[in-house]
Amino acid sequence: MKANLDHIAIVLVNPQIPENIGAALRAMSNMGLSKLVLVSPKNCDLCRVLKTATGSSRNLIEQMEVYDDLGHALAPYQHIAGTTARTGALRPAMCHPGGLARDLVTLSQNNLAAVLFGPEDRGLSNEHLRYCHTIVTIPTASFSSLNLGHAVMIVCYEIFLASRPGTPEVEPRLANSFELEGMYGHLKEVLTKIGFLDPQNPEHWLLNIRRFLSRFPLRAREVRIIRGVCRQIDWYASQAAKGTSDIKRPTQCH
Numbered sequence: 409m410k411a412n413l414d415h416i417a418i419v420l421v422n423p424q425i426p427e428n429i430g431a432a433l434r435a436m437s438n439m440g441l442s443k444l445v446l447v448s449p450k451n452c453d454l455c456r457v458l459k460t461a462t463g464s465s466r467n468l469i470e471q472m473e474v475y476d477d478l479g480h481a482l483a484p485y486q487h488i489a490g491t492t493a494r495t496g497a498l499r500p501a502m503c504h505p506g507g508l509a510r511d512l513v514t515l516s517q518n519n520l521a522a523v524l525f526g527p528e529d530r531g532l533s534n535e536h537l538r539y540c541h542t543i544v545t546i547p548t549a550s551f552s553s554l555n556l557g558h559a560v561m562i563v564c565y566e567i568f569l570a571s572r573p574g575t576p577e578v579e580p581r582l583a584n585s586f587e588l589e590g591m592y593g594h595l596k597e598v599l600t601k602i603g604f605l606d607p608q609n610p611e612h613w614l615l616n617i618r619r620f621l622s623r624f625p626l627r628a629r630e631v632r633i634i635r636g637v638c639r640q641i642d643w644y645a646s647q648a649a650k651g652t653s654d655i656k657r658p659t660q661c662h
Contacts, residue, residue: 411512414443416441422448429457434461440568443473444471489508493548505563506566509563584628
């Protein structure tokens with residue numbers, strides 16, 4: 409089975425150098441990918457983009473999507489991977505490009521997937537990475553920072569390489585980023601209300617919940633179940649706050 413390359417997008421967040429946009433397009437064209445998304449590019453001078461977007465990759469320029477907000481850009485995607493050279497407690501390296509590519513072969517059959525790359529000078533921030541289900545690092549011998557175009561080429565090559573004949577299990581349609589962000593917002597509201605999250609910094613504590621749930625590819629129905637649990641908790645907390653002595657369970661909506 410081959411990956412559905414039409415379902416996989418490369419997303420450049422705040423790219424600063426137009427030539428790197430062109431290099432990313434060329435890498436994608438070489439490896440059969442065609443969807444490039446730019447989020448708040450600092451400079452998108454097409455004349456400079458064309459210097460490195462040579463050959464057939466020039467045809468992809470007209471298909472580029474440009475957004476001002478990362479959340480809006482990622483809303484349709486069911487699986488999001490963020491690339492980073494920096495690791496730590498808040499950004500564990502979950503896989504390498506080869507592992508991501510193998511996962512995308514099955515995921516891309518019924519789902520839209522996005523691979524994020526950060527700005528050239530600082531990479532993806534923790535705020536960017538909170539949207540991601542998977543965090544990817546590219547192993548290097550010493551200096552870990554790679555040129556943006558080179559990093560895109562490595563990931564695209566691994567995706568192309570993993571697309572070989574076989575019969576792996578196909579992943580069902582998963583919840584997209586819009587549905588997941590709605591769930592996380594609901595969780596933050598309810599868990600803060602009952603005192604589980606520190607109201608001074610709920611996003612910090614919610615990050616661990618994001619990391620935990622990101623290990624499991626959630627389907628849209630499962631997201632609705634979690635939000636149903638949130639509604640029940642919210643209802644009971646409201647009744648308790650009113651001092652109601654006889655709390656009856658409300659009718660559950662499915």
